[in-house]
Amino acid sequence: MTRFFTEEHEWIEVDGDSATIGITDHAQSQLGDIVFVEVPKPGTVLRKGQEAAVVESVKAASDVYAPVSGTVTEGNTAIEDNPALVNSAAEGEGWFFRLTLSDPTELDGLMDEPAYRDFAASQG
Amino acid sequence: MSDEDLQLLPLDAWHRARGGRMVPFAGYAMPVQFEGIVAEHEWTRSRAALFDVSHMGQLFVSGEGAEAALEALLPIDLATLEHGALRYSLLLDDNGGIIDDLIVSRWRQGFYLVVNGATKRGDVDWMRERLPGGVTLELLEDRALLALQGPAAFAVLERYATGQWPLSALTFMRGGRFEIAGTAAWVSRTGYTGEDGFELSFAATDAERVADLLCAEPEVKPAGLGARDSLRLEAGLPLYGHDLSRETDPGTAGLAWSIASRRREQGGFPGHARIAALLAEGPARRRVGLSLDGRLPAREGAPVLNGEAEVGRVTSGGFSPTLGHPIAMAYVDSAHARPGTLLAIEVRGRMLEARVVPLPFVPHRYHR
Numbered sequence: 001m002t003r004f005f006t007e008e009h010e011w012i013e014v015d016g017d018s019a020t021i022g023i024t025d026h027a028q029s030q031l032g033d034i035v036f037v038e039v040p041k042p043g044t045v046l047r048k049g050q051e052a053a054v055v056e057s058v059k060a061a062s063d064v065y066a067p068v069s070g071t072v073t074e075g076n077t078a079i080e081d082n083p084a085l086v087n088s089a090a091e092g093e094g095w096f097f098r099l100t101l102s103d104p105t106e107l108d109g110l111m112d113e114p115a116y117r118d119f120a121a122s123q124g
Numbered sequence: 125m126s127d128e129d130l131q132l133l134p135l136d137a138w139h140r141a142r143g144g145r146m147v148p149f150a151g152y153a154m155p156v157q158f159e160g161i162v163a164e165h166e167w168t169r170s171r172a173a174l175f176d177v178s179h180m181g182q183l184f185v186s187g188e189g190a191e192a193a194l195e196a197l198l199p200i201d202l203a204t205l206e207h208g209a210l211r212y213s214l215l216l217d218d219n220g221g222i223i224d225d226l227i228v229s230r231w232r233q234g235f236y237l238v239v240n241g242a243t244k245r246g247d248v249d250w251m252r253e254r255l256p257g258g259v260t261l262e263l264l265e266d267r268a269l270l271a272l273q274g275p276a277a278f279a280v281l282e283r284y285a286t287g288q289w290p291l292s293a294l295t296f297m298r299g300g301r302f303e304i305a306g307t308a309a310w311v312s313r314t315g316y317t318g319e320d321g322f323e324l325s326f327a328a329t330d331a332e333r334v335a336d337l338l339c340a341e342p343e344v345k346p347a348g349l350g351a352r353d354s355l356r357l358e359a360g361l362p363l364y365g366h367d368l369s370r371e372t373d374p375g376t377a378g379l380a381w382s383i384a385s386r387r388r389e390q391g392g393f394p395g396h397a398r399i400a401a402l403l404a405e406g407p408a409r410r411r412v413g414l415s416l417d418g419r420l421p422a423r424e425g426a427p428v429l430n431g432e433a434e435v436g437r438v439t440s441g442g443f444s445p446t447l448g449h450p451i452a453m454a455y456v457d458s459a460h461a462r463p464g465t466l467l468a469i470e471v472r473g474r475m476l477e478a479r480v481v482p483l484p485f486v487p488h489r490y491h492r
Contacts, residue, residue, distance in 0.1 A: 035443040
């Protein structure tokens with residue numbers, strides 16, 4: 001399994017052609033207390049860059065965009081029931097959705113963990 | 125505005141050292157949160173939090189004729205405002221639109237006003253243009269303003285406040301001169317959270333010392349703008365620039381109570397003619413509270429609907445940590461403003477059921 005990161009502060013864990021996607025710990029910390037999450041339903045076909053999920057914190061609303069294209073196999077309903085899970089475990093139990101990759105070449109050029117941590121640190 | 129243009133609070137370094145996340149607000153770099161908005165919110169409701177509101181405008185109006193001159197600008201009855209008493213009032217334009225909301229208190233030598241940070245420069249210009257010669261208005265830029273808010277605020281402040289009277293002499297909307305461990309301060313029993321609490325005005329050079337002293341008490345933690353906003357929303361208190369503006373008048377905003385009855389009859393303040401007419405016919409729209417089920421917050425600008433018809437707009441909204449569901453303030457047509465009315469708010473293309481409820485959402489716990 002390999003974990004990739006995007007400049008939009010998402011992580012993508014790839015296992016064969018399956019990818020699990022979430023927001024990073026840096027992203028949840030910037031959002032603050034999360035009070036509402038909506039994840040995509042299984043079967044949803046997402047193109048890279050398309051709005052995939054919704055996150056509302058006490059401060060603001062933001063969208064989570066699909067970092068890669070594919071067909072959703074599972075949304076994490078646990079975070080819909082308990083949005084605070086994204087704050088407490090953004091890069092673990094607080095994952096957002098899983099999809100089957102339709103174009104694995106989209107992973108090329110994404111950051112690995114050390115590169116992302118440097119990137120996030122530079123964002124303040 | 126770039127970050128370099130932001131003004132710094134007297135506690136700027138103190139906030140940063142304590143992990144405050146600084147954001148631009150009202151032209152200042154201000155802490156939006158320290159450990160987290162919900163934690164700070166809950167701490168304020170259960171213990172006490174220290175808010176730095178030094179961005180707000182502290183004004184002093186003095187000179188011969190100051191009382192009459194202020195009455196010519198504000199719909200307030202200063203004849204009934206005794207020394208040490210505070211009153212909420214509105215700065216109105218000639219059309220009855222709200223330029224700012226503020227608190228006035230009577231000091232021995234004049235009147236002390238606290239106005240909003242984002243509007244203070246405009247307020248000062250507006251008022252100076254209209255004050256007669258002999259009456260001066262100073263913007264007190266060398267003073268800090270800290271708000272200690274929450275059920276433990278009194279017990280904490282009593283440990284340090286000394287003066288001619290005991291701190292317990294202050295009830296809600298009263299103020300007096302005290303020393304806080306040697307720092308001369310104007311202390312008023314006011315706030316913007318719905319809780320019991322105090323606002324402390326004193327020399328900015330003492331800000332770190334007083335903040336350290338108060339935050340060393342086990343009941344006190346610093347809190348930021350985020351919690352201040354969620355607390356005031358639960359308390360049903362309007363925020364200027366969001367729930368109040370030049371486009372809203374006191375009747376529509378539900379603030380007609382702040383216009384003294386003598387002034388309603390006699391007039392002599394900006395906007396009187398229009399406000400008298402509006403009050404006589406009743407407002408076409410009203411500021412209301414809306415309560416939502418679920419967890420999805422409705423935010424400023426969201427349309428409020430009755431069936432298909434838009435009957436209003438949300439002016440501020442968010443998730444209520446105390447109630448555990450979203451709440452909002454909105455202006456809606458008066459026909460739909462009665463508590464209990466079922467309306468809908470459109471958020472992200474979906475219709476959320478919203479019920480009109482009386483304000484405040486969370487009962488005030490002022491010490492009257």
